[in-house]
Every structure is written in C-alpha cells, then in structure tokens.
Amino acid sequence: MINYRPILVDSTLQELTEHGDFAFPMSMDEQRVSDSYVAFVPHWHYEIQISAVVKGSVIFRTPENEFRLEKGEAVFFNSGCIHEAVPTEDKDGVYTCVNFHPKVVYGYAESLLRQDYVNPVLYSNELQAIVFRDEPWHLEVRKLMDSLIAVNRAERFGYELEMYSIILKIWHLIVQNNESLISASSLVSFADKQRIRSLTHFIHKNYMERISLTEIAESDHISKGECCRVFQRVLGTTPFAYLINYRIHQGMKMLATTDHNISEIAQSVGFGSGSYFTECFKKMMHCSPMQYRKHIRKEGKSEDAPRPEEDYS
Template identity: 35%
Template sequence: MQILTNQFQKELKEHGDFQFPLLISNEKLSKYDSNSFLWHWHPEIELTLVTQGQMIYEINNEEFHLCQGEALFGNARVLHTGRMYENMDCEYVSITFDPRLIYSYENSIIYLKYVSPFIQNLSLFSICFDLTKPWHKEIIKILNEIITIHQLQKDTYEIDVLIKLLEFWKVLYLNYDTTQTITSPERHNYERIRSILSFIEKNYSDKITLEEIADHIHICKGECCRIFKQYMKIPLFRFILEYRIEKSLKDLVTSNDTIGNIAAKAGFNDSNYYSHTFYKVKGCSPTEYRKKTLKHNK
C-alpha cells in the first residue's frame, strides 16, 4: 500500500471530519511499499510518536532520526516523508488534527496569542521532541495519554482528547521560542507570503487574478508565483482552489444548500468545475462527502 495523494502531493485521506477534525492511527513502515511513505502534505498538524524501532523522518529540507519514545511535531502544510533506518521496521502513532480544535475560530484570543505564532510562522516546519530537554518528557507523556484515551473510547472521548491537546499546546507555548533568526530577504518574503494569504482569505469568494495578487504585494506576476511556490511548496492558484474547497466544507455538512450555491459562495463560477476540483482534492464528490459525513455523525 501507499499514501494516496493528488498531483500536488496533497494526501487524499480524511483526518477526521469537519465536526471533529482529528485522526489517531497506528502505523507501521513495513505496510508501505518500499518500506516508506511517499512525500505528501496536508493542511492539518501531525504529531508522530515512535512506539517501537527507529525511523528517518524528513520534513521539507530537515531530516530527523527518531528513536523509540521520541516524537515529532509537523506543522500544517509541510511536505514530509518517512523511511526505515538500516532496514529495520518501525511502529509509530500518528495524531493528525486541524489546529482549529485548539483555537475554535479565527481571530479569537486563543488563535492570536497562542496558535498563530506557530502555524503562521513560515520558517517553523517541525519540532523534534528527542528528550534532550526536560519539557520533552511532559510532551511525550501527554501524547501517550491521548493514545490511551483513543484506545478506551469512553463516552467523553472528544472532550478528553481536546483537554489533552490543549495541555500539549500549553506546554509547547511555554517552552518553545517561535522567534527564529532569519535573513532580511527571507523575512521580507515571509511577509509577502502572509500578505498573499491574507488577500486570499479576504477575497476567495470573488474572482482573483494573478495581477491583483502581484499588485497587492508590489512585485511582478512571475516573481509572485515563484516566491509562493518556493515557500508554500504548492503553486499559487492550486492553493487558492484547495483553499476554496476547504472553505466550502462547512456549508456542505451544516446546511441544506445546493451544491451550486455552495460552489458559488466558495468562489467557483461553475458547479461542475467545483465538483471536479473537489474530487481531485478530497477523493470523492461533494455529494458523497456530505452523505459520508452526515452518516458518520448520526
């Protein structure tokens, strides 16, 4: 088997659903073709805890040698892959979740003060909990508690997991310095990326042109595309399409609105093109996604 991705290496597997976007899974490298999982990315944060053996884990341009009892924080939208160390198998638990579980809604004080400094830090790809610092042990303890909660599946499962995720984030916030030294050109480009993302967030429901985005950050169209792909690891307009798809999910599962109206609200002029794009991003049609999510939550 192998991780299923689209042509831009975005993983197609759902990590939970809109109402509780979290997935905890037991993994083993030997179950993948070539004893490794391919490069891929997803919009969620991923926490990886090695439970047996060792593995080589790569995130963007960083490489980690993870041993049993160690863990790794992979930020949202980072490319990552994993393989065996010296042909030895490795078992690990993956905890993948949408950061909105932590902050509830954008521009809340929780988002602005505690979450944004991590997920909006374009130079922060990963954090390795290799037990070299005392607080790493507390992180590992919390991850093991989340795994136990998942195994027990009590009636208060979602609340119990959320409490532990908040504990995890508190420890992270109190101990990890998100201010990293970067060069002036890099800092300028990061600001450009943030400005592009802000522009997309405000205008995704309307028609967006490359000229508008380039003018917004005062550079030429070619440089705009180059910088965005360099730092976000995805072409600019592919990102906009996937952002629109993500924004449409709430209406799909919380309203009885037609697919055509939902598509229009998300910035698609053609409902057929919306459905075509939705399938490429999510691996199913909007209607199938709606039925599957509603059935799961009954």
C-alpha cells in the first residue's frame, strides 16, 4: 500500500515516521510537494530512500546540492543524508518514495554483502545522493522504480518478495556503476559515530547562546583540531557550518509557527543580528526569511498550518 504521510521531525531533524517495521522494513509513500507538511522540511532517517517523480516536477535539496527532477526521474538519498523537497513554480509536483532499511540488502549483520557492498555505500561521501536521469543504468533504475510502485499497489500474493527482488536489482546497479567510489570508501569508526553524537548534542542544547569552537570541542574532551576533523570525517562539514545550519532550521520553525519579527527570531536562535540571520538564511534557502514565512503560511492556510504546540523539537 502506498500511503500519504506528513513529514514530522525531532530537534535533530530525524524524521519521526516509522518506515515499515521489524517484520517488513520497507514502506512506500506518495507525497504532494504543495503540502506544507512535506515542502521545506529538511529531514533524515536511517532508512535509504529512492524517490520517483510521478507528476509535474520537484526540486530536491541536500546541504550540498539542489536537483530539479521531472516526471519519471528519480533520486537516491543515502542513510543519514539530510534532504528536503521544494515546489517548483507550477506547484504540482508529486513523488512516490520507497524507504528501506539497509538490511533489506545485506540480510544479517555479519554478512559478506554488508561488508563489501552495503557499508561502503553507506559511508561514501560521494554517494549520499544520486540522481537518475538519462544514463543507460539510470534508465534501468527508473524502470525498476516504476515496477516497484506497480507491485506495491497491486499487493498480489508474494508481492513482498518481488519488492525485495527489485530493491536488490537497484542496489546491484548502484554498486556496479560506482565501483571505484565504493572501493575507495573508508568506513566511519564507531568511536567517531559516538563522538559526533556527543558534539552535535552539545550544539542542539546550546545553539541559542554564543558558543565557540573551543566550547564545542571541550564538551567531548577533545582538541579543536580533532573536533574539526571528526565533523569532516563523519558529516563532511565544519562545526561552525553545522551550527549555522541548525540555527537556520530552528529559525524556520519560528517563522512558520510564531509572529515574532526577524530580529526577535534571530536573537532567539543565536544570531547576533537580524541582518546576519537574513544573510545566512538566503544562502541556504535561496529566499529571504519573510518570503519563506509568506510561502509557508500561504500553503498551510489556517487549519493546515503548523502550530506552536505541534513543534516536535
């Protein structure tokens, strides 16, 4: 069954929706980008996502890139990759996405498949997002996504097996056509994963205040240099860029759910001035804070607009 579900996130931008369950760790959703609970909602999840545009066009964004996809085109988002969907000028975009746990591919924890063909993809900075357009293998993936959607809709006996089979075929195409990147991929150590959780937790708790690189590093008892290296190894960014990104997303919540002016919001989320907040917001969102507020309120209207008590932080 293909569902429609709003995208709700916590304070770390992790999506709260469960994608499948332990028995069948896969789900499919159809999302209208004109909906205020779908558009402009940066989020991430442990599951891998492949989205195919089924109507109109959709803009997808990650922290590093922006892709405009037309009907029939698709995009892969890796586990943990922050992404969001944005309406185009026609505002008619609809996409269907499959979300699946990596174990759909590797089976059991110690398997050869996990070691050689799944973890190297999950930990590759170059394979965080893949757009499937016109290359021959891209067209194969697009056809397989069409088949996956059709199989899921029909729900005939054994359809779960067929869905697994299609996902494996897509994964094989990704691995086969990115062999050099996968071979060069270095794994993120468990220690780095634990450390980045601690460092980002400190930022999430203190982003409203003036915090320095020294304070971030000292929160996990490491040097400033090692702090920067951990952020680069795990997230591919700097502590300062991560802090600014997080502050912007907290500001987006306030723009959508309060009537505070720009200066008030800037102060609340840790920016020194409204002008600096606006400058950073424009760089990230490609519109001003006021333009974003007008858009989100126009799309949400009265009963659909996010309310302060529905803030999932």
